Amino acid sequence: MKRAHLPALVALALVCVTLAAAGRGAGEIVLFDAPKGGWLGALRDDASLVVLEERDGWRHVRVEAWIVNPAAGHAGASGPTSRETGQGAAAKPTVAPAGDPGTVPAPVQRATVQGVLAPPMGAGGSAGAGVLVLLVGESGALDAEHRKAGEECRARLEQKDRDIDSLRAESNRALNSSDNFREAASRNDQMKSRLARAQRERQDLIRDCRLRAQEVFEPKVVQRALSDGSGRFDFQGVAPGRYHVVAFETVGETPRSWSFVFDLEGDGTRVLDPIADRSPVPADWGLR
Secondary structure (H helix, E strand, C coil), rough: CCCCCCCCCEEEEEEEEEEEHHHHCEEEEEEEEECCEEEEEEEEEECCCCEEEEEEEEEEEEEEECCCCCHHCCCHHHHCCCCCCCCCCCEEECCCCCCCCCCCCCCCCCCCEEEECCCCCCCCCCCCCCCCEEECCCCCHHHHHHHHHHHHHHHHHHHHHHHHHHHHHHHHCCCCCCCHHHHHHHCCCCCCHHHHHHHHHHHHHHHHHHHHHHHHHHHHHHEEEEEECCEEEEEEEEEEEEEEEEEEECCCCCEEEEEEEEEEEEEEEEEECCCCCCCCCCCCCCCC
């Protein structure tokens, strides 16, 4: 019949140890998965190691040892240990001491952020479907840059509006500029052409400003998502912190934008409130 206890397979591991730690008599040999990498475990300083490579103060080594076969349960636990036989010991899951370069950090809690690109309250209309939504890490520098870019765009737009008002007034005066109807009509047509060109330039300016707003947020983007047909979106695995969520519509005569700002703590699901979490400053500064 089969023997009840079978020896486990020999475990071969490729690990990295520091030259100092690898020296005999140092107590324990700390194992890492790569130079300056994550901590794996520790061995007695008399463990059997095969050095494969030395580079930049690190030794790439192979450990040959025995491990318990999980299928055999604890039946083999009564056999001789490596310490009793003097053979190499397998890596043991000890806790790295404080300050050790291999200290394993506590896992970061992650959350899900959900929301919807709803139409403005009282304005009606449809939700923002198929719109690119950006999750942006918030910072004082980001807010300052966004505010400055908005002030510059608003100043340019106000100047263009003054130019348009001036052209509109000149167009009206052109009709009364001469007793000759044909001459007056020709001047009026010229002014209308200039006015139409200025209005197109105004629309181009708004598009440029919206692109400028996106450029401000882009360097701090953490995740991107595309809203579904109902305007819903979600971000997975978001770490705690303070964030903006911004979205810019790119179609329609008057493209809309959405902007949320919120704090995220712990894990779970954070559903954005379209009113309570709405940013006081629109992503595109409300330029229309």
